[in-house]
Amino acid sequence: MNLDPDITQEDLQVFLDEAEEQLQLLDENIVAIEGRDDSSDLIQEIFRAAHTLKGSSAMLGYQEMTDLGHAMETLLDSVRKGSLAPTTNVVDALLHSLDKLRLLKDALIEPPDKPIDVSDVVAELNAAGGGKSAVPVKTIAVVELKLTDAEQARVTEFLKTQVKAKAVLVRATLTDRCEWGAVRWFQVLGELSEAGQLIASNPTQQQIEEEEAGTSLEAVVVGEIDEEELVRHVRAVADIATAEIEEYRVESDSSGSKASSTAAGAGTKTAQTIRVDVERLDLMMNVIGELVIDRGRISQIGRDLEAKYRDESLVTELSKTSAHIVKAVTELQDRVMEIRMLPIGTVFGGFPRLVRDLAQSLDKKVEFEVKGQDTEIDRTVIERVRDPIVHLLRNAVDHGLEVPEDRRKARKSEKGVLTLSAYHEQGHIVVEVSDDGKGIDPDALRASAVKKGFLKKEAATNLTNQEACELVFLAGNSTAKQTTDVSGRGVGMDIVRSNIEAIGGFVSLETEVGKGTSFKLRLPLTLATVQSLLVQSDGGIFAIPLVYVLETRRVPKDDVHIVNHHEVFNLRGTVLPLVRLTDAVGWESRRSQKTDDEYVVVVRAGETQIGLVVDSVIEPQEIVVKPLGNFIGDVRGVAGASILGDGGVALILDIATMINMARQKGAFSAARSLDAENVADDEPAEAAAAA
Amino acid sequence: MADTTGSTEQQLVVFDLNNEAYGVDIESVREIIRLQEITRVPRTPDFVEGVINLRGKVIPVVELRKRFGLPVQDRNSENRIVNVDIGGQEIGMVVDAVTEVLRISSDAVEPPSSVITTADSGYLKGIAKIDDRLIIMLDLDQVLSTDEKAALSSASLDAA
Numbered sequence: 131m132n133l134d135p136d137i138t139q140e141d142l143q144v145f146l147d148e149a150e151e152q153l154q155l156l157d158e159n160i161v162a163i164e165g166r167d168d169s170s171d172l173i174q175e176i177f178r179a180a181h182t183l184k185g186s187s188a189m190l191g192y193q194e195m196t197d198l199g200h201a202m203e204t205l206l207d208s209v210r211k212g213s214l215a216p217t218t219n220v221v222d223a224l225l226h227s228l229d230k231l232r233l234l235k236d237a238l239i240e241p242p243d244k245p246i247d248v249s250d251v252v253a254e255l256n257a258a259g260g261g262k263s264a265v266p267v268k269t270i271a272v273v274e275l276k277l278t279d280a281e282q283a284r285v286t287e288f289l290k291t292q293v294k295a296k297a298v299l300v301r302a303t304l305t306d307r308c309e310w311g312a313v314r315w316f317q318v319l320g321e322l323s324e325a326g327q328l329i330a331s332n333p334t335q336q337q338i339e340e341e342e343a344g345t346s347l348e349a350v351v352v353g354e355i356d357e358e359e360l361v362r363h364v365r366a367v368a369d370i371a372t373a374e375i376e377e378y379r380v381e382s383d384s385s386g387s388k389a390s391s392t393a394a395g396a397g398t399k400t401a402q403t404i405r406v407d408v409e410r411l412d413l414m415m416n417v418i419g420e421l422v423i424d425r426g427r428i429s430q431i432g433r434d435l436e437a438k439y440r441d442e443s444l445v446t447e448l449s450k451t452s453a454h455i456v457k458a459v460t461e462l463q464d465r466v467m468e469i470r471m472l473p474i475g476t477v478f479g480g481f482p483r484l485v486r487d488l489a490q491s492l493d494k495k496v497e498f499e500v501k502g503q504d505t506e507i508d509r510t511v512i513e514r515v516r517d518p519i520v521h522l523l524r525n526a527v528d529h530g531l532e533v534p535e536d537r538r539k540a541r542k543s544e545k546g547v548l549t550l551s552a553y554h555e556q557g558h559i560v561v562e563v564s565d566d567g568k569g570i571d572p573d574a575l576r577a578s579a580v581k582k583g584f585l586k587k588e589a590a591t592n593l594t595n596q597e598a599c600e601l602v603f604l605a606g607n608s609t610a611k612q613t614t615d616v617s618g619r620g621v622g623m624d625i626v627r628s629n630i631e632a633i634g635g636f637v638s639l640e641t642e643v644g645k646g647t648s649f650k651l652r653l654p655l656t657l658a659t660v661q662s663l664l665v666q667s668d669g670g671i672f673a674i675p676l677v678y679v680l681e682t683r684r685v686p687k688d689d690v691h692i693v694n695h696h697e698v699f700n701l702r703g704t705v706l707p708l709v710r711l712t713d714a715v716g717w718e719s720r721r722s723q724k725t726d727d728e729y730v731v732v733v734r735a736g737e738t739q740i741g742l743v744v745d746s747v748i749e750p751q752e753i754v755v756k757p758l759g760n761f762i763g764d765v766r767g768v769a770g771a772s773i774l775g776d777g778g779v780a781l782i783l784d785i786a787t788m789i790n791m792a793r794q795k796g797a798f799s800a801a802r803s804l805d806a807e808n809v810a811d812d813e814p815a816e817a818a819a820a821a
Numbered sequence: 822m823a824d825t826t827g828s829t830e831q832q833l834v835v836f837d838l839n840n841e842a843y844g845v846d847i848e849s850v851r852e853i854i855r856l857q858e859i860t861r862v863p864r865t866p867d868f869v870e871g872v873i874n875l876r877g878k879v880i881p882v883v884e885l886r887k888r889f890g891l892p893v894q895d896r897n898s899e900n901r902i903v904n905v906d907i908g909g910q911e912i913g914m915v916v917d918a919v920t921e922v923l924r925i926s927s928d929a930v931e932p933p934s935s936v937i938t939t940a941d942s943g944y945l946k947g948i949a950k951i952d953d954r955l956i957i958m959l960d961l962d963q964v965l966s967t968d969e970k971a972a973l974s975s976a977s978l979d980a981a
Contacts, residue, residue, distance in 0.1 A: 420877045424877075670860060671860075715863035715864075716863040716864050756878070756879040757879070758862065758872065758879065758881070759879065759880070759881055759910055759911075760910055761881045761907075761910050761912055761965070762862060762869065762872070762881050765862060765863060765864050766864060767863065767864075768862065768863065771860070771872055771879040773874045778858060778860065778874065779860040779871075779872050779873060779874050779879055780860070781860065781862065781863075
């Protein structure tokens with residue numbers, strides 16, 4: 131690998147960023163064209179990505195990547211023109227090239243032990259394309275540039291308004307041995323655009339893109355131009371044989387002609403986007419978090435002042451101002467949140483490939499559908515859902531979907547359908563992975579859990595089917611008959627669950643034997659703030675993230691029963707364990723001294739529900755999560771702290787952990803024994819915790 | 822922290838605890854605030870009073886009397902929270918009262934071994950003699966040493 135010695139570290143970074151984008155594009159699109167004949171847009175996009183990679187790697191002097199990009203482009207060109215069908219061979223060759231491109235890109239970051247050989251994939255590409263070789267640079271006679279009236283008008287206008295500006299005509303030619311003419315012309319146009327405004331060029335940028343450029347070029351540029359320096363810059367581009375510059379004179383006074391809106395050349399498009407380091411956005415979000423806290427505080431103080439000095443005009447003034455600040459902060463928060471939002475499709479990119487490769491290796495036929503890629507979600511959440519989704523997809527292909535033969539026997543289409551979809555639901559994002567495979571057999575899970583010693587036999591029998599299916603989330607409880615390198619070792623589902631719960635979401639599943647399985651991940655929109663219900667218990671204020679809250683209700687004392695020392699209550703026919711918040715956080719209990727109703731917040735994690743007894747329910751509020759810090763460390767049942775409008779601190783409850791703690795104490799078996807009117811003396815989660 | 826070679830000067834924040842004077846290096850003191858409402862945190866050792874909000878940050882607060890095994894007394898208006906920086910983490914310490922800021926010469930400091938030799942004296946950095954008074958100088962890193970921190974995290978595990 132011999133790079134152009136002039137390449138700076140910055141150039142390299144720009145190249146790497148860009149290359150990554152193009153590689154992702156390829157990743158997303160290549161799989162999609164297989165066996166389809168209506169995918170000309172996609173092919174065009176793939177072609178463009180390969181082309182861009184070829185071009186930018188040539189600028190870097192990265193020969194291996196340029197060669198490979200070129201071979202891909204040649205193959206894609208045939209597909210684009212319809213002379214070659216996107217068969218499995220073609221897609222395979224492209225995918226292998228993509229893998230090689232990734233290796234090449236990584237080699238720039240960390241040089242490998244031995245040079246990367248691209249000749250094998252280039253040969254594969256050529257073979258797939260029917261052995262055609264690279265398209266040579268066309269040679270066209272020396273060009274001459276004629277400006278349109280509109281372009282002339284722009285030059286005139288420019289010269290009129292910018293006193294120091296001048297218009298110049300640049301002519302350049304390439305050496306005969308130049309291989310990548312288009313790339314060099316791009317570089318030349320880049321130099322020209324940097325010096326001033328590019329009015330027009332022959333060949334145009336579009337012609338260059340389509341490889342219709344010859345060995346000479348003319349262009350008109352306006353601006354405050356240092357002619358000598360510009361010529362020097364153009365000559366510095368590799369493979370440029372000659373470069374000249376002269377002042378450009380507008381041929382006729384076109385001030386009278388009306389400017390038509392014909393698109394003028396290229397290179398004049400202004401930047402619409404900027405790249406920002408995500409760390410800066412994170413910092414900004416932190417500051418806004420502070421503002422959100424103060425927002426709460428300011429409106430509280432405003433209310434208090436108003437109550438105290440109702441008729442004071444200054445107070446009214448202050449209230450108005452603070453109301454506006456509140457509004458502005460909310461707006462600012464929303465805007466920054468928007469900036470941090472990414473379509474969830476950015477992590478879906480590699481999935482079609484993953485599913486295809488996996489299905490191929492397992493001899494399964496899978497139709498993979500992706501829906502709702504545009505659903506937007508905070509980037510911090512995105513980073514943390516990728517692995518769980520990958521795991522669910524692998525599981526679905528490996529265990530969910532059957533081999534074609536079994537599917538035929540089950541009278542299903544040979545091709546299994548695997549769907550990944552994302553959508554909004556009540557202020558959360560739901561990501562769903564569903565398959566139409568064989569479903570999860572609750573009895574198999576019961577048996578497996580008993581065999582592996584997680585559960586006693588009677589306890590397993592006592593589980594409802596839904597509860598039995600949730601045993602898949604137990605560490606080590608895999609029912610796969612064979613351990614493959616894909617899955618089946620029983621690690622993973624528990625990690626999926628804990629990863630999702632760690633970001634304040636939860637996992638649930640629906641399954642039917644023979645019909646298929648669907649896993650749902652409910653995710654928060656962002657990790658920066660949490661919509662929470664504030665409650666009071668024993669003088670302290672606690673926040674319960676709304677994602678866990680089902681409802682709040684007053685439960686009459688008479689509806690609370692005690693079974694095996696556990697309090698339970700009846701919620702519309704289901705008996706739920708009742709947990710007193712003071713007990714749950716480990717403070718001394720003041721049980722059952724009240725005679726009137728209990729305030730109960732019904733919370734859930736997954737499909738499991740409990741009633742949380744509190745002294746009072748305050749209100750739902752958007753809170754900012756603050757860590758408790760290293761000194762205090764992790765506290766079981768507490769997810770963090772938050773600062774309230776009155777300046778006090780509320781602890782944020784970790785409901786998933788609290789429910790687990792209730793389980794370990796046997797609260798659920800108590801509830802169930804009343805529910806089913808038979809006594810179960812064991813509990814799945816007890817066993818899970820012991821394991 | 823403190824320079825013990827030659828006769829250099831050092832500034833101490835001096836506070837009262839059970840009628841004795843303690844001093845900490847002013848470098849590690851971020852600020853001194855009045856007592857405010859402290860939010861209890863479950864499953865922490867008893868000397869951890871809880872957390873407070875200090876200008877948007879959540880900071881743990883330790884009751885020094887409990888940490889040193891001294892009798893606990895009712896809070897009064899003299900009580901202060903001394904907010905210190907221990908290895909990058911801000912921690913508030915509840916003390917009986919903050920009395921003064923003193924400039925002392927390192928000559929005035931004697932190693933603790935010559936005065937006290939108890940097992941729990943690890944957090945004593947020295948004894949400063951100013952006129953006829955004795956000021957116990959604390960080594961903050963030791964007051965909340967890594968052992969203590971380990972105890973903290975295991976305490977939260979044990980409670981599970």
